[in-house]
Amino acid sequence: xxxxxxxxxxxxxxxxxxxxxxxxxxxxxxxxxxxxxxxxxxxxxxxxxxxxxxxxxxxxxxxxxxxxxxxxxxxxxxxxxxxxxxxxxxxxxxxxxxxxxxxxxxxxxxxxxxxxxxxxxxxxxxxxxxxxxxxxx
Amino acid sequence: xxxxxxxxxxxxxxxxxxxxxxxxxxxxxxxxxxxxxxxxxxxxxxxxxxxxxxxxxxxxxxxxxxxxxxxxxxxxxxxxxxxxxxxxxxxxxxxxxxxxxxxxxxxxxxxxxxxxxxxxxxxxxxxxxxxxxxxxxxxxxxxxxxxxxxxxxxxxxxxxxxxxxxxxxxxxxxxxxxxxxxxxx
Numbered sequence: 001x002x003x004x005x006x007x008x009x010x011x012x013x014x015x016x017x018x019x020x021x022x023x024x025x026x027x028x029x030x031x032x033x034x035x036x037x038x039x040x041x042x043x044x045x046x047x048x049x050x051x052x053x054x055x056x057x058x059x060x061x062x063x064x065x066x067x068x069x070x071x072x073x074x075x076x077x078x079x080x081x082x083x084x085x086x087x088x089x090x091x092x093x094x095x096x097x098x099x100x101x102x103x104x105x106x107x108x109x110x111x112x113x114x115x116x117x118x119x120x121x122x123x124x125x126x127x128x129x130x131x132x133x134x135x136x137x
Numbered sequence: 138x139x140x141x142x143x144x145x146x147x148x149x150x151x152x153x154x155x156x157x158x159x160x161x162x163x164x165x166x167x168x169x170x171x172x173x174x175x176x177x178x179x180x181x182x183x184x185x186x187x188x189x190x191x192x193x194x195x196x197x198x199x200x201x202x203x204x205x206x207x208x209x210x211x212x213x214x215x216x217x218x219x220x221x222x223x224x225x226x227x228x229x230x231x232x233x234x235x236x237x238x239x240x241x242x243x244x245x246x247x248x249x250x251x252x253x254x255x256x257x258x259x260x261x262x263x264x265x266x267x268x269x270x271x272x273x274x275x276x277x278x279x280x281x282x283x284x285x286x287x288x289x290x291x292x293x294x295x296x297x298x299x300x301x302x303x304x305x306x307x308x309x310x311x312x313x314x315x316x317x318x319x320x321x322x
Contacts, residue, residue, distance in 0.1 A: 020147070
């Protein structure tokens with residue numbers, strides 16, 4: 001039953017992605033047209049609370065439910081991989097109108113064609129694995 | 138309770154997303170959805186072709202469980218928590234999209250022109266969805282994370298690499314929408 005909590009978190013995540021319309025291609029397009037505050041409001045408010053909470057966790061050295069110290073994964077220092085990878089991701093995000101989380105939400109919502117996007121994303125991940133040593137990181 | 142069936146405003150969704158990130162942190166994990174794509178490649182046997190996929194995928198079972206939940210959540214939201222799933226975007230955006238040939242703008246959740254099941258017989262839509270997915274998968278792994286890993290988890294921890302990645306996300310998105318869309322659609 002140790003996975004039950006992750007299932008529940010995932011269900012809430014899926015509902016939030018769908019109901020907030022963050023999983024809608026149209027909302028992503030509108031965001032990149034700067035014609036609505038909606039997506040910026042979602043990310044901005046999540047981030048404001050995220051920064052505050054992360055700071056509190058560190059300040060009070062809060063522990064997880066298993067009693068372990070909460071660890072934050074530090075990203076390796078680099079510029080090229082984040083910029084180049086980021087730009088490629090952004091191109092796909094705007095074209096398919098979906099990022100990796102909402103892909104699953106849309107499968108559940110019954111959009112069969114999103115499976116093509118998932119297939120593409122798996123191929124893209126595989127391609128990265130093949131080319132990784134040849135790319136600037 | 139009527140509001141549940143309406144689209145949820147940003148000030149409800151944003152704090153809930155922060156809550157999801159903190160729930161995972163207190164569960165001893167981190168919020169990042171794109172790493173599941175690597176796990177699925179590993180399960181599919183990609184380790185035989187590239188060393189990048191040789192890792193203990195079972196350590197990621199918790200995250201695959203989150204994926205299963207996200208699918209169930211999408212099903213519940215679309216079938217039991219919505220009267221009408223049309224996304225009411227800005228009328229100016231609707232007009233721009235109509236000029237690109239998206240007649241479903243303002244009247245659907247996803248554009249029928251790309252995502253309706255019969256659009257799958259159209260090679261152009263199929264290629265757009267496939268290339269879009271390819272860029273998402275390749276870019277997310279190259280950048281070491283996606284919207285959840287960088288824009289939410291990484292920026293919350295004030296990580297400079299995540300800021301660079303998010304700037305990259307927006308450069309890519311803006312180039313696609315403003316420069317490439319007029320060529321594609």
